[in-house]
Amino acid sequence: MTLRTLWHLALAFVFISPIVACSTSSTTPPPAPPGPMLWAANVGASTSDGALQGLNFYPSNMTIDVGDTIAWTIASTNPHTISLFPTGQGPAPGPPDLAPHGGSTYDGTTLTSSGLAPKTTVYKLTFTKAGIYKVYCLIHQPEMLGTITVQVAGTPYPTTQTQYQTQGAAASATDIANANSSLAQFPFPSGGTQVAAGIAPGLVAGPPSNSTVLRFINGPMATASTVTVSVGGTVTWANESNNEPHTVTFGIAGQPFPTLNPFGPKIGGSTYDGTAITSSGVIPPVPGPNTYSLTFTKAGTYTYRCLIHDDDSGMIGTVIVQ
Ligand SMILES: [Cu+2]
Structure with a gap:
């Protein structure tokens, strides 16, 4: 209050x-x-x-x-x-x-x-x-x-x-x-290349819960929002919540993050090298499809956002490509 x-x-x-x-x-x-x-x-x-x-x-x-x-x-x-x-x-x-x-x-x-x-x-x-x-x-x-x-x-x-x-x-x-508590339900290998884009009690199976986590996580804690891959590596995000849509959206490296419609369409293809806006579009909770993958072709540190939950709720992640 x-x-x-x-x-x-x-x-x-x-x-x-x-x-x-x-x-x-x-x-x-x-x-x-x-x-x-x-x-x-x-x-x-x-x-x-x-x-x-x-x-x-x-x-x-x-x-x-x-x-x-x-x-x-x-x-x-x-x-x-x-x-x-x-x-x-x-x-x-x-x-x-x-x-x-x-x-x-x-x-x-x-x-x-x-x-x-x-x-x-x-x-x-x-x-x-x-x-x-x-x-x-x-x-x-x-x-x-x-x-x-x-x-x-x-x-x-x-x-x-x-x-x-x-x-x-x-x-x-x-x-x-x-x-x-739902953080402990993280369903992938901790620290791997599979990232939960949001998580909630019951995960995507539902029924829709009165609780949700607005974070990109690659382990069972809200602060695990960085994933590291080698050049040529692929990261896969899955919306593991039963109650919130999310996006995975990269801007152009080194430039201010662009203003985009949070509910706009998918942008770009299946690779990212920091030179073009690339976005999943809305990844819905249910009935899906609830996954999105990107292959990283150039070394760098890239931040990305959920367009729906970035400003006030701070749903921002980092991919380190080495
Ligand atoms: Cu979100």
């Missing part, structure tokens, strides 16, 4: 607490229900370096009243969406819709979405009709799914904001720990 979010939360409590205090101290007539509440939740979780990620809403289930607002904060280096569909509908197959939709209220009748939201984004939505609603991250569904139960205004709340924060913190810590 960012400082800014904490500040917003603090403000919310300052304004809401006196109303509750006054209403509970009165005698007759019965206390009026407190005014609309502002609730807070986190979206995603990550270590500060972006290597280990939790993919969920924290907490994932909340019960509020009509008129209340939820402020979701993107708490990970990995971007997400906060998306609600008309009741009875859900995400369509195919690439995720990353555009924002709808306004600041939701009543179960209109597609309402934050669109692609990077870290520290705060997305607020006021719920105006009682019902049970699903909230999706369109990038990480089906595993990233929450439920918002909206009660009739004035109904007592089953859970406090403090309890939600405790639940969310526990769930995100579990997901980060599971991401860390």
Whole structure:
């Protein structure tokens, strides 16, 4: 949670607490229900370096009243969406819709979405009709799914904001720990020429996990991001996650890394000598094909990136050709 979010939360409590205090101290007539509440939740979780990620809403289930607002904060280096569909509908197959939709209220009748939201984004939505609603991250569904139960205004709340924060913190810590544990599943010879482009609990077999590692690794640890080959050697990358697409993208040696569409097509052939941009294009998690190979024909030290996870999450690797 960012400082800014904490500040917003603090403000919310300052304004809401006196109303509750006054209403509970009165005698007759019965206390009026407190005014609309502002609730807070986190979206995603990550270590500060972006290597280990939790993919969920924290907490994932909340019960509020009509008129209340939820402020979701993107708490990970990995971007997400906060998306609600008309009741009875859900995400369509195919690439995720990353555009924002709808306004600041939701009543179960209109597609309402934050669109692609990077870290520290705060997305607020006021719920105006009682019902049970699903909230999706369109990038990480089906595993990233929450439920918002909206009660009739004035109904007592089953859970406090403090309890939600405790639940969310526990769930995100579990997901980060599971991401860390998945490193031990590295399926190739450690230090060899096979590199995992991302890894997750269950690997590509799935089902999609709420944890993932955004790193190129050639051994069972997040820091093993360098691979060494001889001239003429071939490196093969495999997306070993069940929940994140990745790319393996080389720029031109000695030049600034180019700006490229993260979801653009494959560039170049099966060899690399540092003189031309060469990219796998998107390597999907499932159903694949989830591998990409390059043969290195000139000595040098080459860095490469996942175009989807390089900036904030630091998914960058090195190939040393000697
Ligand atoms: Cu990636």
